[in-house]
Amino acid sequence: MRLKKGFVLRDMCGENIITAEGMENISFNKLISLNSTAAFLWKELSDKDFDVEGMADLLVNRYGISKEVAMKDSARLAQAWTDAGIAE
Numbered sequence: 001m002r003l004k005k006g007f008v009l010r011d012m013c014g015e016n017i018i019t020a021e022g023m024e025n026i027s028f029n030k031l032i033s034l035n036s037t038a039a040f041l042w043k044e045l046s047d048k049d050f051d052v053e054g055m056a057d058l059l060v061n062r063y064g065i066s067k068e069v070a071m072k073d074s075a076r077l078a079q080a081w082t083d084a085g086i087a088e
Contacts, residue, residue: 001078002049007086009034009042018042018086032084037063038077052078 006021016039018032034042037059044058055074060067081087 001051001082001087003042003046003081003087004085009039009046016042030084032086037073041074041077 007018008021010017010019016034016036018034040062041055041058045055052071052074055078056067056070059065059070059074063070078087
C-alpha cells in the first residue's frame, strides 16, 4: 500500500485532519479526522510503501500492545484509508 500523493496531515484547532492538495484531488470533498494513533501512523508511513504487518509493527513498538490487537487495528485502518480514497 501507499498513501496517495496530494493528501496532507494538518493540525487544525488541535485536531489531526487530512486535507487534499493539488488539482488531481480537486473532487475530494471529505473531511477526514485522525486520532493521535492514526496520525502517528500517517506520519511514519508517508512516502513509503507499507502493508498491514508493517503498520502493526509500528504500533507494537510505539504502544507495547499485542501483535494480534495491532494487526486487527491496522487492518481496519488500512481498509478505512482505502475506502476513503487516501491510500491505494
